[in-house]
Amino acid sequence: MQVSGYLKLSVAVALATIALKTAAWWVSGSVGLLSDALESLVNLAGATFALAMVTIAARPPDDDHPYGHHKAEYFSSGFEGVLIGAAALAIVWTAVQRLLNPQPLEALGLGLALSVLASVLNGALAWSMLRKAREVHSVALEGDARHLMTDVWTTAGVVLGLGAVAATGWTWLDPLLAIAVAANILREGLRLVRRSVGGLMDEALDARSQAAIQQVLDGFAHPAIRFDHLTTRRAGQRRFADLHMHMPAGWTLRRAAALRGEVEQALMSAVPGLRATIQLLPMDVEAHLDDPRDPT
């Protein structure tokens, strides 16, 4: 299944989850379950937005965006992060009200059963989405899957806590649970925002990809060849590397281009999705007047 297929499925599951969890809150009157339902509402908005963004990200480059539309994914994870934060604050507000005006819970068993059902749905979906996200390096899909996973854990916590309420009759435990859920949601939201800022700010590739690139370059080591000015960045599923290849000034362009082809090929197979741009230069010439000479 394609990334967009998973996201469509997650919209459908989000709708089902909202119905189940809202019913769980409705029958029990628990703010813990309400906080859980609210988070699912955020899921729906997030999944819908992610779907729109991934559709844009998959578009081929055009005249206005000659490098492609890969960065669109970062809007999605940033937007979702902000939504998650807003939901968390709404939950805290509701829970504090309930702490001040405690109310008894009803039909807790039925409410909990509905919640568990919703969680099983979410857990199964999140697990398969996370696998796909890792496979294709999709930030939007990963954001959505992680969010679903948070949902499952928070629901598990709420269900356990409400079980304790049923056993002890301590109704104040319910709003405290809701606040704990909110704190967890907020943390996840901040993580997503931080991630999309990293992408929009052209953060370098992760250490593992950089090490893989360096290893390939080291493999081509030769006294007459020097690689320098390596810069990397990531744009959604695309990864970019720019570097210089310095060689003896007497080499023919054909010979130089052949070696560059080999290096490019090796880089692309070492780091999937990498697009390498390699400038060919004589040993003692830099590409730009203001290029500092690398210390190597």
Ligand SMILES: [Zn+2]
């Ligand atoms: Zn250079």
